[in-house]
Amino acid sequence: MRAASHAARPERGDDDDRAWAIMEPVRRQIRLAMGLGAVSGLAVLATMICLAMTVLALRDHPGQVPWVWMLGALAGTVASYLARLGAFNQSHYAAFRLERILRSRLAERMAEVPLGYIQALGAGGLTKVIHDDVKALHVFVADSTPLYARAYVTPLATAAILFWLDWRLALAVLAVLGLGILSMRGAQKRRRNMARLYNEAREKVSAAVVEFVQAMPVVRNFDTGHSSFGRYQQALDAYLAVLARWYRDSGRSVRMTWAILSPLPTLAVVLWLGLWQVREGELDAVRWLAILLLCTGMAESVMPMMMLRHMIDKVRLSIARIHDVLAAPLLPVPAQGHSRRPADSGVVFDDVSFRYGPDETEALRHVSFVAVPGSVTALVGPSGAGKSTVARLIPRFWDVTGGRILIGGVDIRDMGADDLMRQVAFVFQDTFLFSDSIAENIRLGCPDATDEEVIAAARAAQAHDFIAALPQGYDTPAGERGALLSGGQRQRITIARAILQNRPVLVLDEATAFADPENEAALIRALGELTRGKTVITVTHRLQSVVHADQILVFDAGRLVQAGRHHDLLAQPGRYARLWASHAEAQAWTLGYMRKGAAE
Numbered sequence: 001m002r003a004a005s006h007a008a009r010p011e012r013g014d015d016d017d018r019a020w021a022i023m024e025p026v027r028r029q030i031r032l033a034m035g036l037g038a039v040s041g042l043a044v045l046a047t048m049i050c051l052a053m054t055v056l057a058l059r060d061h062p063g064q065v066p067w068v069w070m071l072g073a074l075a076g077t078v079a080s081y082l083a084r085l086g087a088f089n090q091s092h093y094a095a096f097r098l099e100r101i102l103r104s105r106l107a108e109r110m111a112e113v114p115l116g117y118i119q120a121l122g123a124g125g126l127t128k129v130i131h132d133d134v135k136a137l138h139v140f141v142a143d144s145t146p147l148y149a150r151a152y153v154t155p156l157a158t159a160a161i162l163f164w165l166d167w168r169l170a171l172a173v174l175a176v177l178g179l180g181i182l183s184m185r186g187a188q189k190r191r192r193n194m195a196r197l198y199n200e201a202r203e204k205v206s207a208a209v210v211e212f213v214q215a216m217p218v219v220r221n222f223d224t225g226h227s228s229f230g231r232y233q234q235a236l237d238a239y240l241a242v243l244a245r246w247y248r249d250s251g252r253s254v255r256m257t258w259a260i261l262s263p264l265p266t267l268a269v270v271l272w273l274g275l276w277q278v279r280e281g282e283l284d285a286v287r288w289l290a291i292l293l294l295c296t297g298m299a300e301s302v303m304p305m306m307m308l309r310h311m312i313d314k315v316r317l318s319i320a321r322i323h324d325v326l327a328a329p330l331l332p333v334p335a336q337g338h339s340r341r342p343a344d345s346g347v348v349f350d351d352v353s354f355r356y357g358p359d360e361t362e363a364l365r366h367v368s369f370v371a372v373p374g375s376v377t378a379l380v381g382p383s384g385a386g387k388s389t390v391a392r393l394i395p396r397f398w399d400v401t402g403g404r405i406l407i408g409g410v411d412i413r414d415m416g417a418d419d420l421m422r423q424v425a426f427v428f429q430d431t432f433l434f435s436d437s438i439a440e441n442i443r444l445g446c447p448d449a450t451d452e453e454v455i456a457a458a459r460a461a462q463a464h465d466f467i468a469a470l471p472q473g474y475d476t477p478a479g480e481r482g483a484l485l486s487g488g489q490r491q492r493i494t495i496a497r498a499i500l501q502n503r504p505v506l507v508l509d510e511a512t513a514f515a516d517p518e519n520e521a522a523l524i525r526a527l528g529e530l531t532r533g534k535t536v537i538t539v540t541h542r543l544q545s546v547v548h549a550d551q552i553l554v555f556d557a558g559r560l561v562q563a564g565r566h567h568d569l570l571a572q573p574g575r576y577a578r579l580w581a582s583h584a585e586a587q588a589w590t591l592g593y594m595r596k597g598a599a600e
């Protein structure tokens, strides 16, 4: 499945390239933030030097106030503060810009990738990328970029100055630092592995929470929530176990690193060695003081390196996921001005084969049929036969892997997305209502429709009465996916939408599947209105509804095994007759069961 690549873990080598590619729109600002961060670090060093020079001047010329060095120290402090402020300003501003740009790019990409890609990613996956991952990147850009300079420029410049002041003490400081870095490397190696386990455990908890909440109405009715709560509890326990292990395993080396890199060990070494050198007359006391001032900062400046690595580890998966979506293959569309218009509403499948992924078996094999304009074609067959796949190939959820699909004589791949959408309306089992008013939900795709037209469509879809009975009528917000409306009501709103769109080809996929008996009659009436005069391709499990179809296509394991009208097919031995036989058996069984229940 295409979406599988989405979850793939990136190789470490690709990370930096990907990160830079994603940050491209704000690269200049990030560089500026890093530059200002470096200036801030250097200004701190300059301040230290000015302080040491102040002491030197006071010692050599006790009667004079060393204004120049004192003012230098003051200027260094102010410059460091301002540069640091500027660095964070730039990085935060860059982070906000990047967040906005990435969200728009991701949304644009969503409009251009095959619908099947979005479907495979699911609403949860998409939300994670567009919201959570972009947010994680924001935090990274805002907080980490000024750290880069402090992590690299300050230690390098300090080392250079230390060598200039006294190479022996500089070597001693570097030795302590090297020890600290070695210990840090050990901690990091372990942390990378643990971070992966931690991320996996955390994602499992999130999935379990979503499942727990979404499945609540079902589980409360069937198992009082025990099994899905159990899964949630297990995920939580695993998460805690990972955290505990992480703390136990890496805690020791992290604490050791902190201890070595804290100013104390460096200070002790420089104090002891320096004292000895001063006594021997090999080191000037003021130089010693300057080294003492600088060396503590040296060890501390390595800390940002650790924080930086931690931040990079945290954001790596987010970057990979954003990158995958931005790099998802686009749905090929004809060049501007080359979109072809169909001659009529006939639909033709010409030797169509399709597989969901290169490693998957074919979901459709050499399927050919013709749906003449204005006819009703019903797709039937056992579960997994390929009916929904046929329906979803027409709006180009995916492109066929063999053969072609024509509407009005034109290959759908030669039609622009808008032209295709003008031809075909879809009503699927999974209805979606936007968090807008019901009227706007019906008007979707026909923004110029008048209120009267919206109401007429709703009436035809048997939806007017329940909408009018709502406190705010057509202005009622449809809410989060129309949570307050019943499945059948939501379905009728989407049917009203399709009626208003009045497109010549209609694809219905199990449109009545979730309707309760009371709603079903209304739904069937609504569908009757919708389908009048259209070329209809409908997927259904309800065999009664296909009796009057102009053509019934029977699918089995991806092949079209029979085609014809109800009575003709029923008269032949084959899949269709068997489907009806098992259907009749199931009905008899249900009736018998109900009678028995009633008698008891």
Ligand SMILES: Nc1ncnc2c1ncn2[C@@H]1O[C@H](COP(=O)(O)OP(=O)(O)OP(=O)(O)O)[C@@H](O)[C@H]1O
Binding pocket: 001, 120, 356, 360, 363, 381, 382, 383, 384, 385, 386, 387, 388, 389, 390
């Ligand atoms: N998104 C997908 N990715 C990979 N395989 C898929 C995907 N959707 C469907 N399939 C596979 O393709 C085959 C045909 O599925 P399809 O949903 O078209 O069958 P169907 O006849 O509509 O079944 P049902 O009546 O149960 O909905 C099945 O083997 C199914 O597992």
